[in-house]
Amino acid sequence: MKRTFLKLLGTVALINVIARLLGFAREVIIGYQYGTGYEADSIITAFTIPNFLYIVVGGAITTAFISVYSKTTESVKHTFAQTVLSGLGLLMGVLTILFVVWPGFWMNLFFGGLSPEAMKLTSKLFALMAPGAFFLALAMALSGLHNVHSNFRLTATSTLLFNAVFLVVGFGLTPFMSAYSYGLGALLGSFLMLIVLVAYIRKQAIMPFRFRLVKMPEMTRFIKMALPIVFGGATIQFYFIIQRIFAADLSEGVIAAMNYASKMTQFPQAVLMTSVTTIIYPMLAKAVGEKDERKVTNAYQKGFRMLSILLLPATVFVFSYAKEIISLIFGYGHFQADAIRDTYPLLQVFALGMFALALNTYVTRFFYAREQSYTPVVMNVMSVFGVNIAVITLLIDDLGAQAIALGTVVASIVNMVLLLVAAKRKLGLVIGDWTTIGKLAGFVAVSAPVIYSTTFIPVPSHLLSLAIGGAVTGILLLLGLALNHKQMEH
Secondary structure, eight states: OHHHHHHHHHHHHHHHHHHHHHHHHHHHHHHHHHTTSHHHHHHHHHTHHHHHIIIIIHHHHHHHHHHHHHHSOHHHHHHHHHHHHHHHHHHHHHHHHHHHHSHHHHHHHHHTTSOHHHHHHHHHHHHHHHHHHHHHHHHHHHHHHHHHTTOHHHHHHHHHHHHHHHHHHHHHTHHHHTTHHHHHHHHHHHHHHHHHHHHHHHHTTOOOOOOOOOOOHHHHHHHHHHHHHHHHHTHHHHHHHHHHHHHTTSOTTHHHHHHHHHHHHHHHHHHHHHHHHHHHHHHHHHHHHHTOHHHHHHHHHHHHHHHHHHHHHHHHHHHHTHHHHHHHHHOSTTOOHHHHHHHHHHHHHHHTTHHHHHHHHHHHHHHHHTTOTHHHHHHHHIIIIIIIHHHHHHHHHHHTHHHHHHHHHHHHHHHHHHHHHHHHHHSOOOSOOHHHHHHHHHHHHHHHHHHHHGGGSOOSOHHHHHHHHHHHHHHHHHHHHHHHHHHHHO
């Protein structure tokens, strides 16, 4: 049983990593084809709302659906699932019609600062991509149904399919359709993702498809659970939307440059975050179920130590090698020296928030586990819509695009502090004693100058420079994890 579980976990993790790499490759290719021109701005901006609905609304519905569906009796499972899908389909159908009929209104509402040329292209791309939001939201809900029935590989593969089609169609048809190929890629990818999930529900006879809207207690529980998760899980997506709203008022290419820079910090953050939660969350779930407070505290502290050891040196590496990273990954085709010059300083700023954003996500899950979801939601809203916007507004005239990135960093750090304080007062969780914190600080204090010093080694290429810096950073991470494991044994 254990071997089967680990094999399944490894397979799903591998599929998810490949899917993320395909999504990242799409951003790289857009940079290659359009650099930081208005076409890149338009592609990225047009997909902002569909992607937001996919990740935030779809993710919240999936989480709430799994929780409620798993606890319902067999006699009402089908009715509950049909009601959720019918209600979601109705809501997303209305939104899709509004998006398709009046695309210019929505783009002007959120991104009114775009140039006339960029606005025209963005509106047309949005009209083409908008139905994808309908397909993606329903696909996310069906993914929850599949996961309840242990079809984990299928749901991971469907996401991979979406990213693969989006990439292949977008890149392959560019010579014939220009930027519109990415609109078609998003539409076809989302449609095929939904079709695959529907086909396997029919094949496995999991549920008959029927339009039903039934008033039932399970729906009340579902809505009460989903709403706070939407706001709690939307933090990073809200940052992206606000970034693009303010960037639309700046010069051409800022939206694209900001997107490339932020994606470079998301990937290592997501991979390392997944690694930590894979190890910690089984421990947390068991401890909460057994009401063992000591084990919950141990899980909390262990995760904090691991995130600190992994992400703080990674932050120094990304900050120190920002120019080399952007040059090596994006510096081809239309992504010339001016695009590199505009992008790498934003990457340096975004890197400073990697640890805080990851820790915010981690700590928030402890509140969810204790069913205190509204506390982190209030703090997220204060940070994203209060601190973030205040920093941007105060500094944008002086710092330009870097003020937008700095707003994300400052807000995420403030949010982190608020969550750590709230976790201590409301949940009784502390990140560790002063000795442990001192050791972590010492590890970072030693690691940071060592990693930064490698940037002064004279080498003939960006690849070799990154290889040296990456190797040193990797050795330090392994050393930190080994010392942490040794400390835990004692």
